[in-house]
Amino acid sequence: MHGLSQLSTFGHQLDGTLQRYKALVYPQRYWDYRRWLQQQVGTEQLHQLAHNQPVVVFDFRDSRIDGPQGRRFYSLFIYFVRAGFYPVLRNNYLVLGNIQEKHKRYCLQENFSVLTHERDLPAGYVLVTDKWYSNLAERAGKIIHINYQPDYSTNDSCFPMPFPLFPPLYAAKEDLRLAYYREQDRQWKIFFGGDAEPGKYNKKSIREIYAKLSRTQILERLSQRLPNDFFWRLNNPEQLKQAEQSSYPGLIAMNTRHCKVASEEWLGTMARAHFFLACPGVRYPMSHNLIEAMAVGTIPITQYPELFFPALEHGKNCLVFSSPDELQIAVQQAMSMDNAQRAEMKQAAQTYYDQYLAPQASIKRLLEHRPKHISLRLLPFLKAGGGFA
Known part of the structure; x- marks a missing residue:
């Protein structure tokens, strides 16, 4: 089994390498990129474009920085935008050749420049790079080195990148409406919303490498053990509409394969629940x-x-379980919790987000981590052999 696991890992790494460099064998894609590049704003007038904003320059080797469907690239990009920075992208076909695709295309909604001449950059910019050497480092005020390694430890000297919201939410500027959603009336006690396809969400890596209950195991356990009046599975849009007009004392489990919720409505749906x-x-x-x-x-x-x-x-900003029995206890605790304790935990949860997960606060903490050279652990949640991101 260990040999099969190693073979699978090697196969994925080989596939990832081929994916990063496959653009080199598609001439039409290259010419499409060249046409796109001609339409972009260069850095000749950067001092006017940035409007006195601090500048961040992204200089990557290839599309490894993308992550699944461009999520990592865009999240890093939008975190700096939300923190008030003006982004500059270094011209590199291997990085930007797919910028009009998938989640990466959301970058095109923001103002940015493609680096035309290095001399255009104002001294003291923030450089974000995954290169061993970048000739842009000399004039940078701070240098963020991307570290793709798994198995992060709090004893490491690097800064752990917070896990982001789903990219379409930033693109729809839903993250700027949190104050509204936090004041929304709560109709449901507990909510789960997400893809719930049993085969897809029951991988060995979850159960064996991370030693966690899989999504399939959790939902099956609760569907079997909770009384019928306390487990409501939403399987179509009509049931979702009915739930939106109801109060519910138990768990509402919504499979987004069958109940599609637009990005502009997702946080509002999430905010209908206490837990x-x-x-x-x-x-x-x-x-x-x-x-x-x-x-x-x-x-x-x-x-x-x-x-x-x-x-x-x-008990402060979450309820924790580590076994099937503890799962049931946590769910029962959530359903029976009094208003005062629930309000206290709600405030603690959103305060944690504001301090450690929100883009502006995260970038501030990142830049304060070290005086100049900062190692950013992009995937601190990942264990070796425990999936790819």
């Missing part, structure tokens, strides 16, 4: 929806508080 049941992702535990829950003040019920930095705390 959010945080089920693991496909190959590793972290999932966007737990971050989204805390952003709107919906208290997470989770089994991976240690994958946050600092760790979440049971």
Whole structure:
């Protein structure tokens, strides 16, 4: 089995390398990129374009920085934008050739420049790079070195990148409406919303490498053990509409394969509940929806508080379980919690988001981490062999 695991890892790494460099064998894509590049704003008038904003320059080797469907690239980009920086992208076909695709295309909604001449850059900019050497480092005020390694420890000297919201939420500027959602009336006690396809969400990596209950195991356990009046599975849009007009004292489990919710409505749906049941992702535990829950003040019920930095705390900003029996206890605790304690935990959850997960606060903490050279651990939630991101 160990040999098969190593073979699978090697196969994925080989596939990842081929994906990063496949653009070199598609001439038409290159010419499309050249046409796109001609339409972009250069850096000749950067001092006017930036409007006295601090400048961040992204200089990457290839599309490894993208992550799944461009999520990592865009999240890093939008974090700096939300923190008030003006972004400059270094011209590199291997990095920008796919900027009009998938989640990466959301960058095109923001103002940025493509680096035309190095002399155009104002001294003291922030440089973000995954290169061993970048000739842009000499005039940079701070240099953020991207570290892709798994198995982060709090004893490491690097800074752990917070897990982001789902990219379309930033693109729709939903993260700028959190104050509204936090004041929304709460109709449901507990909510789960996400893909719930049993085969996809029951991977060995979750159960064996991370030693967590899978999404499938969690939902099956609760569907079997909770009384019928306290477990409502939403399987179509009509049931979702009915739930939106109802108060519910138990767990509402919504499978987004069958109940599609637009990005502009997702946080509002999340904010209908007092608690959010945080089920693991496909190959590793972290999932966007737990971050989204805390952003709107919906208290997470989770089994991976240690994958946050600092760790979440049971009874303060979350409820924690680590076994099927503890899962049931946590759910019962959420359903019976009094208003005063629930309000206190709600405030603590959204305060944690504001201090450690929100883009502006995260970039401030990142830049204060070291005087000049800062190592940014891009995937601190990932264990070796426990999925790819």
